[in-house]
Amino acid sequence: AQSVSQHNHHVILSEAASLELGCNYSYGGTVNLFWYVQYPGQHLQLLLKYFSGDPLVKGIKGFEAEFIKSKFSFNLRKPSVQWSDTAEYFCAVNGGNMLTFGGGTRLMVKP
Amino acid sequence: EADIYQTPRYLVIGTGKKITLECSQTMGHDKMYWYQQDPGMELHLIHYSYGVNSTEKGDLSSESTVSRIRTEHFPLTLESARPSHTSQYLCASSEYSGTGSYGYTFGSGTRLTVV
Secondary structure, eight states: OOEEEOOOSEEEEETTOOEEEOOEEEOSSOOEEEEEEEOTTSOOEEEEEEOSSOSEEEOGGGOEEEEEGGGTEEEEEESSOOGGGOEEEEEEEEETTEEEEOOOEEEEEEO | OOSEEEEOSEEEEOTTOOEEEEEEESSOOSEEEEEEEOTTSOEEEEEEEEETTEEEEOSSOOSOEEOOSBTTBOOEEESSOOGGGOEEEEEEEEOOOSSOOOOOEEOOOEEEEEO
């Protein structure tokens, strides 16, 4: 069975700080990787995804993520966060036609 | 604007009541899912469907049932609600590619409270 771990449960940053959220997964086969964001009171939205090709993928709102196959990782990054980035972020792995989510990281950005 | 709709958005009901959570999508997606999310916790898959008349149980045991009579509709039913069913229920859909699914589309969720 596949599993996804997000090690940071809560992150608090000041505006303009850099962000990196960790995501590690365990699955032996080919995977598709996703980051979802859930803003307060809203439904989950797709932030970015990786299927193949360039392991550095760029998503919406200045986010990017890097797939490192040897480390089974897909960390999310943003060079300079804004107050509006306050949300919960979920990493997800799709292997064997099943999507598995991590536990989520709650990000709070202080103005 | 969302292409997957869940109703109701919020529901408070008494123990023992039968309830159906509605989920409809207009994208013609073959695969649909129900996830359960307790506050601050990860999402857990409770049911999924690969198409009409196809339903399977997910990773998390659930006392709910689902049906898929039409492609666009995937309702979830609790025959007798209990306080332990209090949670958020998220419906999602995706296209079936044969080699792996594309990014999912989620509904807004139904926050259920059983008193």
